[in-house]
Amino acid sequence: MFRWILFIVFVALIEIYTFQAVKTLTKIRWVQYTYLVVSLLIIIYIAYQFTQFDRSVGQTKQTMLTLGLLLITFLPKIIITVVMFGEDVIRVFDGFMKEFLGNSNESFLPDRRKFVSQAALGLAAIPFLSLLYGMTKGKYNFKVIKQTIFFPDLPDNFDGMTITQISDIHSGSFDDHEEINHAIDMINAQKSDIILFTGDIVNTHATEMHPWIDAFKRIETPAMGKYSVLGNHDYGEYVTWPSEKDKKDNFDAIKDLHRQIDFKLLLNENIKLERDGQQITLVGVENWGEGFKQAGDLSKASVGVKPEDFKILMSHDPSHWEYEVKSNVNNYQLTLSGHTHGLQFGIEIPGIIKWSPVQYRYKQWAGLYENLGRYIYVNRGFGFHAYPGRVGIWPEITVIELKKGERVG
Structure with a gap:
């Protein structure tokens, strides 16, 4: 049970940060909602397939596809999370510095910067495209x-x-x-x-x-x-x-x-x-x-x-x-x-x-x-x-x- 809790917390964390990157790049609601729905469906599919693993059969093409989907989905999102979390560290530090300097009229946390989200998604595209190529060619x-x-x-x-x-x-x-x-x-x-x-x-x-x-x-x-x-x-x-x-x-x-x-x-x-x-x-x-x-x-x-x-x-x-x-x-x-x-x-x-x-x-x-x-x-x-x-x-x-x-x- 504890492992499942850790897994859920981990998935929730990277999904929150990835969604933050998407929100920074686009304000179009249907794009944001589409991302959420697709992500949820992929998570459900992967979780379901892992629960269906039959040790008497072993690895099948279906389990391999599931692992491939897991990697191609979550490895790019982990990279996005690392970049966005790094930005949050800087934002929090910046907020404390403003408080220390007495700039209390400004918001404690500055807004996210669009170029950081763009950089995160750009970096994430490298493993995404590489893994996709690896699976197809x-x-x-x-x-x-x-x-x-x-x-x-x-x-x-x-x-x-x-x-x-x-x-x-x-x-x-x-x-x-x-x-x-x-x-x-x-x-x-x-x-x-x-x-x-x-x-x-x-x-x-x-x-x-x-x-x-x-x-x-x-x-x-x-x-x-x-x-x-x-x-x-x-x-x-x-x-x-x-x-x-x-x-x-x-x-x-x-x-x-x-x-x-x-x-x-x-x-x-x-x-x-x-x-x-x-x-x-x-x-x-x-x-x-x-x-x-x-x-x-x-x-x-x-x-x-x-x-x-x-x-x-x-x-x-x-x-x-x-x-x-x-x-x-x-x-x-x-x-x-x-x-x-x-x-x-x-x-x-x-x-x-x-x-x-x-x-x-x-x-x-x-x-x-x-x-x-x-x-x-x-x-x-x-x-x-x-x-x-x-x-x-x-x-x-x-x-x-x-x-x-x-x-x-």
Whole structure:
């Protein structure tokens, strides 16, 4: 009950301040009343949808739309509230100064200034338009990001090997076959030597992938094959199941999805990749994440692997690298992860700025990181989850080229 009281007070506060901005800008009553009615209807709709959430079903397109509407409505209003509250602080201070100086013939609080309301609404338009773009266009704004990594111990015959990595498909969130097929064409256009998928094929249920099997089956199988691992969402941990058998059946069906799209699913195991008589090792662990499912067993996955072998490790959650991999005596030269999505929100201008709130949770959250010659690449994700869009952190298809030698510069 106390949380609901806090929520109501919070909503009332931002609505009062936003309405003050509207009133300052226009005196037309029907505009003011229209704003109030629309705001009230949106609040009622969001509150109703949250009360209808069914934990036995989990996230649906309806819940994602509701979250998107919540963000696109209230984030701009919070910005307006901050600006208008700041103006109130100045107005109150100004009123006290007038009283102190004896200007009692003037009103204690000066009138609101129109330009402040205009500035507040202008600032609020930035997240509003960004979130709107993210929900309509940004979620399918696929980018191919290319990265070259140098390794002195890379076997000579693997010099120039290319890897296409995708991660976090989250097929249950998709709603546009044309856009997904376009992204599959982008993957095929890279003509890489191997394709690796680092987990989260669905949000929860295996059936989410059924409408998209034909599309992902179109990913061409390169000379070295297509391999995958599981992510935290693939275990069905975020819904209430009728029975343990239902949960297990769903998990088995999710594992079989990888076969249906012609990917070899690695479950705490490794395989040898051969090229002209030389080998490297591909290691695939189940999900291991700090604060998440920890089914991954690095020791089991590395049976028969020696420290001097060149290894590519597929591990969905980058926190695994931070806690278990980067200093491991078995020397995992390259780890490929996903999971973070870059929070689907941030600012990235190459060479200038790279920021997302998710960086306060994960040390490695997007792109390439290095520690003592060992690397991790964190893919920003192919799909989307929760918020039905992307702002500034675009869906990613990664192409990594392995080169023999020392990094220059």
